[in-house]
Amino acid sequence: MEVRQLKYFLEVARLKNFTKAAESLRIAQPAISMAVKKLEEELDLVLFNRQDKRVSLTAEGEIFLPHARRILDDLHGAELEMAELKGLSRGEVRIGITPMISAYFFPDIIRDFKRAYPQLSISVLGEGSGRIQKMIGQGELDMGVVAGGGSAAFPDALEVRRFLREEIVVCVPLGHPFAGRASVTLAEFIREPLVFYKEGYYIREFFLEAIKESGSTPDIVFETNLFSLVKSLVRNGTGISIFLKMVVAGDEDLAAVPFDPPLSLDLLIAWKKDTYLSLANRAFVDFLLKHAPGERAAGEPRG
Known part of the structure; x- marks a missing residue:
C-alpha cells in the first residue's frame, strides 16, 4: 500500500x-x-x-x-x-475564517502576528462555519474559526477554544422605525421583511433555533451569503437583517439595535483533536487567545 x-x-x-x-x-x-x-x-x-x-x-x-x-x-x-x-520548515498556518468576521476582527490579528513571527506564512480561506468544520475533519485545513452559541455542540473530532463572544444586533437603515429604539424583540424582528443568510452559515442556524419555540415563520425576502450585499439591500430598503455588532459598528448609514433579551455568538478557534498541531499553528492559537479582546475571550475547552 x-x-x-x-x-x-x-x-x-x-x-x-x-x-x-x-x-x-x-x-x-x-x-x-x-x-x-x-x-x-x-x-x-x-x-x-x-x-x-x-x-x-x-x-x-x-x-x-x-x-x-x-x-x-x-x-x-x-x-x-x-x-x-531539523529546522527545515519556515512554518505555515492554514486557517479557515468565516467571511463576516474575516474583514473586521482578523486584519489586525494577522498584521500583529506577522510582525511577531515574520518567518511564518498564513493562508486564509473564507467559508461558512459548517464547511470549515468539515474541511478540518478531512485535513483540508489545519485550523478554522467556527461559531457557536448557548449549548451548541461540536463534533467529538474537534478541539475548540473560545476567543470572543460577540453580540448579534438588528441592522436597519436610518429611516426605519427600529433605528431609534433601544432594543427590539425577536417577535418584532421576524414580522419585518428579512434579508438573510443561506444554509451553511451558523448565524442563520442560530437565529432559526432561537425562534423555533415561537412557532413563527420569518418573512425572508432574499437570501445570500455575501454579507456586503446584505448591507446594501438593508440600505436600499429591501429588508432588514442581523449582523455581529463589530460588522456594522462603523457604518454611519446603518443602525445597529440590540435584541431584547440580548443574543450573542461565541467565536472559537478549532482544530482536529488528537492530531499533531505544528509549531506555527500552536503559535497562532496562543497569539489569538492572548490578543482577543479583554474579558470577552476565554481559553476553556469546549465541544
Whole structure:
C-alpha cells in the first residue's frame, strides 16, 4: 500500500468522480484509476461502486475511508514534526475564517502576528462555519474559526477554544422605525421583511433555533451569503437583517439595535483533536487567545 494510492482514493471519495479527482490532483485519469484498482487488489476488496459515470463508496470503502484519512494525517504530522526538529520548515498556518468576521476582527490579528513571527506564512480561506468544520475533519485545513452559541455542540473530532463572544444586533437603515429604539424583540424582528443568510452559515442556524419555540415563520425576502450585499439591500430598503455588532459598528448609514433579551455568538478557534498541531499553528492559537479582546475571550475547552 502506497501513500499515493491513499491520496488518490481519498480524492475520488471526496469528489465521487475519477475524472474530477484526476483534474484536482493534476494527473492523468488512467493513472488514478490504475492506482485505485491496484489498492483494491492489494486489499482484496472493492472500494467503489462504478455505475456508468456515477461513483460511490461501497460498504467496505466507507469503513476504509477513516483509516486512510488517519494514516495520511499521521504521516503529515510526522513530516511536520521532523521538519521542525531539523529546522527545515519556515512554518505555515492554514486557517479557515468565516467571511463576516474575516474583514473586521482578523486584519489586525494577522498584521500583529506577522510582525511577531515574520518567518511564518498564513493562508486564509473564507467559508461558512459548517464547511470549515468539515474541511478540518478531512485535513483540508489545519485550523478554522467556527461559531457557536448557548449549548451548541461540536463534533467529538474537534478541539475548540473560545476567543470572543460577540453580540448579534438588528441592522436597519436610518429611516426605519427600529433605528431609534433601544432594543427590539425577536417577535418584532421576524414580522419585518428579512434579508438573510443561506444554509451553511451558523448565524442563520442560530437565529432559526432561537425562534423555533415561537412557532413563527420569518418573512425572508432574499437570501445570500455575501454579507456586503446584505448591507446594501438593508440600505436600499429591501429588508432588514442581523449582523455581529463589530460588522456594522462603523457604518454611519446603518443602525445597529440590540435584541431584547440580548443574543450573542461565541467565536472559537478549532482544530482536529488528537492530531499533531505544528509549531506555527500552536503559535497562532496562543497569539489569538492572548490578543482577543479583554474579558470577552476565554481559553476553556469546549465541544
